[in-house]
Amino acid sequence: MSDIIAAARGFFRGAKGIADAYLMVLRHLFRKQLTEPYPEFKRELPERTRARIVLTRTPDGDERCVACYLCSGACPVNCISMQSEEREDGRRHAAWFRINFARCIYCGLCEEACPTLAIQLTPDFAFAKDDIMKFVYEKEDLLIEGGGKHPDYDFYKHCGVAFGKAGKGERPGERPPVDVKNNLP
Amino acid sequence: MEITQSAASALNFWEPGALSLAVYGALLVAVMGVILFLSAWLNPTKKSPNKDIPYECGITPTGQARFQYPTPFYLVAAFFLIFDVEAVYVFTWAVSFTRLTWTGWLQISFFIAVLFLSLVYVWRKGGLEWSANPMR
Amino acid sequence: MSMTMGIVVLFVKMLAVLAVLLGMAAYMVLLERKLLGWFQLRPGPNRVGPFGLLQPIADGLKMLLKEDIIPRDAERLLFLIAPALLALTTLLAFAVVPFGPDLVIGGQVIPQVISDLNVGLLMIMALSSIGVYGVALGGWASNSKFSLLGAIRGAAMMISYELPLSLALVPVVMLSGSFSLTDIVNAQQGYPFILVQPLAFALFFVSAMAESKRVPFDMPEAENELMAGFHTEYSGMRFALFFVGEYVNMVLLGALTAVFFLGGWHGPFLPPIVWFLIKIMITPFFLIWTRASLPRLRYDQLMHLCWKVLTPLALLNIIVTGAFMAG
Ligand code: SF4
Ligand code: SF4
Numbered sequence: 140m141s142d143i144i145a146a147a148r149g150f151f152r153g154a155k156g157i158a159d160a161y162l163m164v165l166r167h168l169f170r171k172q173l174t175e176p177y178p179e180f181k182r183e184l185p186e187r188t189r190a191r192i193v194l195t196r197t198p199d200g201d202e203r204c205v206a207c208y209l210c211s212g213a214c215p216v217n218c219i220s221m222q223s224e225e226r227e228d229g230r231r232h233a234a235w236f237r238i239n240f241a242r243c244i245y246c247g248l249c250e251e252a253c254p255t256l257a258i259q260l261t262p263d264f265a266f267a268k269d270d271i272m273k274f275v276y277e278k279e280d281l282l283i284e285g286g287g288k289h290p291d292y293d294f295y296k297h298c299g300v301a302f303g304k305a306g307k308g309e310r311p312g313e314r315p316p317v318d319v320k321n322n323l324p
Numbered sequence: 325m326e327i328t329q330s331a332a333s334a335l336n337f338w339e340p341g342a343l344s345l346a347v348y349g350a351l352l353v354a355v356m357g358v359i360l361f362l363s364a365w366l367n368p369t370k371k372s373p374n375k376d377i378p379y380e381c382g383i384t385p386t387g388q389a390r391f392q393y394p395t396p397f398y399l400v401a402a403f404f405l406i407f408d409v410e411a412v413y414v415f416t417w418a419v420s421f422t423r424l425t426w427t428g429w430l431q432i433s434f435f436i437a438v439l440f441l442s443l444v445y446v447w448r449k450g451g452l453e454w455s456a457n458p459m460r
Numbered sequence: 461m462s463m464t465m466g467i468v469v470l471f472v473k474m475l476a477v478l479a480v481l482l483g484m485a486a487y488m489v490l491l492e493r494k495l496l497g498w499f500q501l502r503p504g505p506n507r508v509g510p511f512g513l514l515q516p517i518a519d520g521l522k523m524l525l526k527e528d529i530i531p532r533d534a535e536r537l538l539f540l541i542a543p544a545l546l547a548l549t550t551l552l553a554f555a556v557v558p559f560g561p562d563l564v565i566g567g568q569v570i571p572q573v574i575s576d577l578n579v580g581l582l583m584i585m586a587l588s589s590i591g592v593y594g595v596a597l598g599g600w601a602s603n604s605k606f607s608l609l610g611a612i613r614g615a616a617m618m619i620s621y622e623l624p625l626s627l628a629l630v631p632v633v634m635l636s637g638s639f640s641l642t643d644i645v646n647a648q649q650g651y652p653f654i655l656v657q658p659l660a661f662a663l664f665f666v667s668a669m670a671e672s673k674r675v676p677f678d679m680p681e682a683e684n685e686l687m688a689g690f691h692t693e694y695s696g697m698r699f700a701l702f703f704v705g706e707y708v709n710m711v712l713l714g715a716l717t718a719v720f721f722l723g724g725w726h727g728p729f730l731p732p733i734v735w736f737l738i739k740i741m742i743t744p745f746f747l748i749w750t751r752a753s754l755p756r757l758r759y760d761q762l763m764h765l766c767w768k769v770l771t772p773l774a775l776l777n778i779i780v781t782g783a784f785m786a787g
Contacts, residue, residue, distance in 0.1 A: 157753075157754065160753045160754060161749065161750075161753045163753075164499050164749065164752045164753040165749065167498070167499050167500065167501055168495075168498050168499060170501060171501075172498070172501050172502055172503055173501045173502065174501070174502040174503050176503075176506075341575060341576070341577070342575065342577070344470055344474075344555075344574050344575045345555050345556075345574065345575035345577065347470060347471075347474070348474050348552070348555045348574050348575065349552055349555075351471075351474055351475075351478070352478075352548055352551050352552055353548065355478065356544040356547065356548060356701070359697055359701070360540075360544065360697060360698070360701075362524060362697070363523075363524055363526075363528055363696050363697030363698075364528060366524060366525060367525060367526065367527045367528060367696065369527060369528065369529070369530070370527065375529060376529070376530070376531055376532040377531070377532060378531045378532065378533075378602065378603055378604035378605075378607075378692075378693060379531075379604060379606070379687065379692055379693065380604065380605060380606065381687070385604070385605070388533070388603065389602075389603045389604050389605040389607070389608050390600070390603065390608070391608070394612070397612070397615070397616055400616070400619055400620070400763065400767075401619050403619075403767075404619035404620075404622065404623065407623050407771070408622065408623060408626070411623060411626050411627055411630075414627065414630055414778065415582070415626070415630060415633060415639075418630045418631075418633040418634045418778075419633050419634075419637060419638065419639060420637075421633075421634040421637065421782065421785065422634075422637045422785075424786075425786060426786050428786075429782045429783060429786045432778075432779075432782065433779050433782070436775050436778060436779055439775060440772065440775055443767075443771065443772065443775075447767075447768065452763070452764065452767045452768060
């Protein structure tokens, strides 16, 4: 007898469970939808969102990249390639610089590796193309005006490298180079 | 006389009988054929060795995928056959039920009771246990 | 009336049925996506046309323009005909479903059914069993393990739910004394059978849910364990035919539920065909609602449910119904 009662109780508990699920779902028909339609409503993305990559410039408008190959080496999918070159004034820069966005996984490692803060990822994620070759961006496509996330930074102001008018240790905040031959005790 | 009449009624398109069923079936086959022909005609197949591999979530399949059906399947299939044939008897009884009386009911009740007992027997013997370790 | 006229009327009738069916199947997909969306607090498809109403057409065109891939080592012939088999059987079953009472136009009786067979119910049962061949053969022929598992599950399910499905209909046959669907509807002139046979209705409905291969009984195509089950390897129009089969099957189950238990086209005020359409739509709505509500069963659980619960109940129901009717 008690078996039957237990079975009946189990049956009703199960039935109630199923009915509750149905009711809960039905109630959702009359609730307000949470969806924001995308192209009409664009969410403000945080600055650090990782999407399309750009090359930025120093405050005085010169290109930042010194073609050190660090980003290229850091990239896990090897989608950055470039050729370094020395300008007439002795400064290094990239003769050409190419990012294949069809391979890029937007991991941001290139940005982390860059000593000059030249290469930066931007929140512009929606750039689809009808042809995969159009994803290969050259330096002209990558280089933008301005300094991106760090507008004030200029690598050559702190680098201690002789370049342009200033020699080694002549820029503000720099100490003159140590003469290693005179450094004996 | 009767035969000719039934033949005439069988060939009558107004009559919703076997003829219209056959025409409907032919129409359906034609529609399927047109659909499949259209899709084959619009998209010529482009063979490529990688595309032809059966999909297994990126793992290259090994061996054939034609292993045997599990054994309990045959057992349950045999039960199904037996019980389904018995269901046919029940159906033939049911359709003439209005003309039968308590006798008919008693007879089918006996039949169903036997059916029921055999089901219970199979159940007790473990023939309905699909897996070795059922949850319930 | 002349023979030619008869042929013309027959064809008009068939094409109307076919067009309405395929249209309903296409829009059933949209309805399902919309309803699932609403159940999950999202709008569902709403880009193609107003409220996404042109979505089925876009989907159909897309399917038509997709390449039809046949996997390596597939059993070509079986692979090619399996989807058509499934779609064909479900569409063919509609031949015996009556949509309304006989029309009389110009002294000529036009029955609103394609083929009023006196074994209609048995034919539907037979076709639903044949439909499983589409699943089993398609899954077996594609030479993919996922497909084969789906096919085995489909066949294993079929041998479980067929029995309660047919036994649940025995009381309906007893009450109406006929296998013809038109006669069954006519027998429900006064009251629909669901009022006198709630248990048979419940048994039929649960088995029918299993027949439709949808949640909670969608083991043959359980997408999170078997990719797409028996149609994993299908693409293009053949894939679409599987879908046509599935959604026409939903409509068919709605129609059968309406015919067997809800009184077919009978109803006050509205014209018969409208009543019938309304009653058809009840079951698909419930199936979609179920899909949003319930998790999936394991297939041995389904077999236990069918063999140990539904079949004994159906047998019992037959005896009790017989006792009431004889008494
Ligand atoms: S984001 Fe990652 S993948 Fe893309 S270029 Fe930078 S390092 Fe390479
Ligand atoms: S972008 Fe940065 S890391 Fe890459 S080469 Fe230029 S300076 Fe070096």
